[in-house]
């Protein structure tokens with residue numbers, strides 16, 4: 090199969106007529122701008138700047154660019170793979186996808202790399218559906234459901250991870266209300282999850298991250314679903330900064346708390362949460378905010394900033410891990426290894 094034969098499309102990535110395009114997520118929800126990926130350095134910049142983001146999607150995007158590079162006749166595909174693999178450190182799907190490409194398409198031909206990239210894409214679609222179907226029964230009529238960051242079609246090439254659970258429960262006829270945390274500093278919840286919830290028609294309310302405790306105290310949240318960027322063998326998992334806060338609050342208030350991830354997010358080589366590398370990002374993301382609405386800074390220009398992009402939720406705080414292969418209590422999950 091040649092790269093030019095691929096015809097694939099998802100909410101945030103599409104391939105057709107030998108062109109690889111991404112939806113620039115930095116401009117959502119106000120502008121829907123598709124960008125053609127020129128080469129692997131362009132894709133690295135796209136991933137680093139979060140124009141493309143979400144653990145499964147960055148894995149698929151990097152795999153596609155490696156096949157794309159082969160189709161352009163790039164001479165050193167191992168170097169291309171290494172640059173793509175290093176573009177972000179925490180979400181293991183990126184390393185998983187590139188390692189799988191090099192292992193299963195070891196001859197590094199365009200045909201082999203395209204075949205494996207397409208398999209990674211197709212499997213992500215199937216895993217999203219399976220996670221959604223596995224997790225949907227955990228939501229009951231009348232529930233208030235808390236979520237953070239963006240875990241839907243923009244973060245995967247299917248219907249998402251945690252978002253898939255919400256979508257499948259809604260499609261099955263359950264009626265519930267979603268509270269979407271805005272997700273400082275980059276506002277993936279406020280900009281992207283609200284956009285996706287509106288597209289599907291799920292009733293929802295946007296809150297700042299600091300409002301979750303008040304809602305829980307008032308009995309308005311019964312369960313919480315988050316995605317994951319890397320799940321360790323112990324069941325501790327890294328996800329967007331603020332997830333750990335939510336888990337602590339959920340434990341205190343007796344709210345059920347679930348992490349939702351495909352098997353490509355499980356890092357069998359990682360024993361526990363403290364071994365997960367946490368990406369630290371630029372201070373300006375905290376000193377202000379930027380998007381299609383413009384760029385603002387409100388903090389002093391040189392104020393010291395701490396900006397970890399992810400945190401780790403320990404397995405003790407997790408009611409269950411919703412995977413494409415089933416729902417596991419942390420102790421059941423640990424026995425899989």
Ligand code: MRU
Pocket residue numbers: 139142143144145180237238239240241244245250251277315316317318328329330398
């Ligand atoms: O920095 P981002 O926007 O790539 O972070 C994304 C998340 O933390 C998601 O919750 C995670 O990738 C899992 S859901 C696909």
